[in-house]
Amino acid sequence: xxxxxxxxxxxxxxxxxxxxxxxxxxxxxxxxxxxxxxxxxxxxxxxxxxxxxxxxxxxxxxxxxxxxxxxxxxxxxxxxxxxxxxxxxxxxxxxxxxxxxxxxxxxxxxxxxxxxxxx
Amino acid sequence: xxxxxxxxxxxxxxxxxxxxxxxxxxxxxxxxxxxxxxxxxxxxxxxxxxxxxxxxxxxxxxxxxxxxxxxxxxxxxxxxxxxxxxxxxxxxxxxxxxxxxxxxxxxxxxxxx
Numbered sequence: 041x042x043x044x045x046x047x048x049x050x051x052x053x054x055x056x057x058x059x060x061x062x063x064x065x066x067x068x069x070x071x072x073x074x075x076x077x078x079x080x081x082x083x084x085x086x087x088x089x090x091x092x093x094x095x096x097x098x099x100x101x102x103x104x105x106x107x108x109x110x111x112x113x114x115x116x117x118x119x120x121x122x123x124x125x126x127x128x129x130x131x132x133x134x135x136x137x138x139x140x141x142x143x144x145x146x147x148x149x150x151x152x153x154x155x156x157x158x159x
Numbered sequence: 160x161x162x163x164x165x166x167x168x169x170x171x172x173x174x175x176x177x178x179x180x181x182x183x184x185x186x187x188x189x190x191x192x193x194x195x196x197x198x199x200x201x202x203x204x205x206x207x208x209x210x211x212x213x214x215x216x217x218x219x220x221x222x223x224x225x226x227x228x229x230x231x232x233x234x235x236x237x238x239x240x241x242x243x244x245x246x247x248x249x250x251x252x253x254x255x256x257x258x259x260x261x262x263x264x265x266x267x268x269x270x271x272x
Contacts, residue, residue, distance in 0.1 A: 085209065085252060085263040100260045134208055144256040145199035147220065149208035 042066035044074070044135050044150035052125055054159045062118040062135030062150060069093065069111055073138035074118045075146055076109065078131040086131075090143050091118055098143070125157045161185050161255050165264035171272040172243050180238040180267045182253035187233045188216075190257065197257035200229055200238045203266075204249040212251075213238065245271065 048060035062074060069091075076088040089099035091109045099107050103122065111118045118135060132154050136146035162185040172178050188197045196216035201209040211220045213229035216236055228239045240247055248271055253264040 084265045085254075087261045087263075098259065142256075143259070143261070144197065145211060145214045145254065145261075146209075147211050149210070152208050 042137065042148045044137065044148060046133060046135055046150045046153040048133075048153055048155070050154060051156050051158060054126055054157055056125055057121060057123040058125055058129070058155060058157075060120040060133055060135075060153060060155075062120070064116045064118070064135075064137070067137065069113045069116060069118065073141065073143060074111070075136045075138055075143065076120050077134045077136055077146070077149075079134070079152075080128070080131045088120070090138065092138075092143070093141060127157050127159050129155070130157045131155060160260060161188075161258050161262050163253055163255055163262055163264035165251075165253060165267050167267060168265065169268040169270060171270045173272045174243060174245055176243050177239065177241045178243055178269065180240075180251050180269075182231075182236040182238070182264050184234045184236075184255055184257075186257075188236075188255050188257045189233050196232050196236070197255055198229075198231075198236050199254045199256065200227075201252045201254065202247075202249045203252065209252065240269075243269070 043065045045063050073092045075090045091097050097109050108121045132152040134152045135150045137148045139147040164183045166181045198216045200213040203209045217229040226241045230237050250266045250268045252266050
């Protein structure tokens with residue numbers, strides 16, 4: 041069955057770089073795009089960026105200067121790196137799947153990883 | 160970015176009631192080329208990740224009970240939950256995918272009266 045699972049550090053110091061991994065199973069990264077979405081505690085959802093099935097990427101312009109998304113198709117893993125972290129980057133980070141290949145809506149979600157940025 | 164405005168922000172209901180959640184977009188989500196509305200609805204229960212309920216404004220995701228009904232077009236959309244059950248208590252989000260970046264509403268919290 042389709043599964044996504046995020047992993048990475050739960051505590052990061054301000055100004056440092058966040059590195060997260062999304063490990064997927066039940067589908068191929070060459071057939072589906074993967075999106076990162078984050079949710080600050082008690083707040084709404086923010087689309088961060090997508091790595092398309094062809095490996096191209098698009099980012100939220102608000103984060104573009106700090107964010108990069110890559111993948112290793114042989115390991116079924118997608119990587120998020122975001123630098124210059126601030127306390128307002130504290131959030132649950134989710135990876136999700138793009139079912140139609142156009143980055144529209146998101147049908148499967150990981151459990152999320154709570155990342156706290158400490159000053 | 161397209162702004163999505165949901166109302167109400169919270170709603171207290173009794174089991175068995177029918178509820179309506181509204182979502183308004185700052186520009187039309189109806190694409191004239193295919194007459195589809197680029198809108199989805201998600202349900203997020205406490206401590207869980209969001210779950211896709213509805214896409215293309217009115218198409219239920221596989222396995223979603225038929226008491227969840229999406230409707231609307233253009234800039235005004237509605238999620239109706241008929242005969243609310245205790246398991247439906249959650250936060251509901253609308254999301255547009257007409258333009259990049261996809262954006263979400265702030266959510267509507269469904270609580271038990």
